[in-house]
Amino acid sequence: MKQRITTGLLAGAFYLVLLCIGSLPFTLLAAAIAVISYLELVKMGKMNVAFPEVIFGGLAVAALVLNAGRSSFLADGLWMRMTALFVLLMLTLMILRRSAFTFANAAYLFLSVFYIGIPFYLLVRLRLDSLLLVLLVQVLIWTTDSGAYFVGRKFGKRKLAPVISPNKTREGSIGAVIIAVLIALLFKWIAGPALALAWPTLIGISLVISVFGQIGDLVESAIKRYYNIKDSGTILPGHGGMLDRFDSLIFVLPLLYVLGFIV
Structure with a gap:
């Protein structure tokens, strides 16, 4: 640890x-x-x-x-x-x-x-x-990852995807989404007018990032499970590979582009 x-x-x-x-x-x-x-x-x-x-x-x-x-x-x-x-x-x-x-x-x-x-x-x-927007995306992905881990450890009982990722729980997943939305609101409050997003749009983006960020994590887990590999690499001691750290971002950004948040 x-x-x-x-x-x-x-x-x-x-x-x-x-x-x-x-x-x-x-x-x-x-x-x-x-x-x-x-x-x-x-x-x-x-x-x-x-x-x-x-x-x-x-x-x-x-x-x-x-x-x-x-x-x-x-x-x-x-x-x-x-x-x-x-x-x-x-x-x-x-x-x-x-x-x-x-x-x-x-x-x-x-x-x-x-x-x-x-x-x-x-x-x-x-x-x-936009530096603020990319920071928002990155912070929400990190928040979702940490939130799912800690909420899951404390309250997790029902498995989210037992075959693909046995340690993930539904309670952790839901808790992560709630925390991500709260962090997004706090981020907007701190950034003020500099973050040119309406409150409903902000909530929508935070939901997309948190939900589909978790799906991106599961996608990479499914690939590793198929090839019977624990971590994608060893470049980051204690964390695995780069792909392990950016799997959520890799899935979220194309979706934000399709939805028109990235041009």
């Missing part, structure tokens, strides 16, 4: 400092976290990170995040060209490497690139648009 707390404080402080600085330093950090998360996902799938197709995938993730400064990247032709090029490259490597790289491998890498790349692209976009 001591190691977990120490790692959390140090890594969290470093992340928040660069988040507040924003611009290129945070973009580079987001790209690094994204590539590490992608490589962790590749390792889960029992693929060698030194294989050329895996390296190309990592470069695609980095390029996607580093292009967050382009205001219309998701909508313009560059996005489609990049996607088409990556698909063709994966299929070509399937021929060149024959049985060493299958269609299933290509599909796994393709999904991994965009499962990881798009959320971190959106994270940088959100930071460019």
Whole structure:
């Protein structure tokens, strides 16, 4: 527990400092976290990170995040060209490497690139648009994670998803949502007019972040359960891998984009 707390404080402080600085330093950090998360996902799938197709995938993730400064990247032709090029490259490597790289491998890498790349692209976009909003999203995700843990330990009786994540409880999940909404209201009260969100919108966003952040956590747990892995990596002592720490954010940000909260 001591190691977990120490790692959390140090890594969290470093992340928040660069988040507040924003611009290129945070973009580079987001790209690094994204590539590490992608490589962790590749390792889960029992693929060698030194294989050329895996390296190309990592470069695609980095390029996607580093292009967050382009205001219309998701909508313009560059996005489609990049996607088409990556698909063709994966299929070509399937021929060149024959049985060493299958269609299933290509599909796994393709999904991994965009499962990881798009959320971190959106994270940088959100930071460019509003420091307060990205802080709100991050704080609510952390609050939900901690709230579910502590409420679950104190009051948890009924399992939320026993096959996927046996330690999570329904009471912890509901408590986490309630705490997240309360923290969102407190955040708005402290930020004042600087956080340009109406109170009903704020409550709606906090519900989306807390509920679907927990779903994102369960999604990663399901992947780990399928591959019989406890943690996605070991880069954060006491916490596991980068994917373990950002699984909720990875799921929430694309949803906020679809709902129009990120442009």
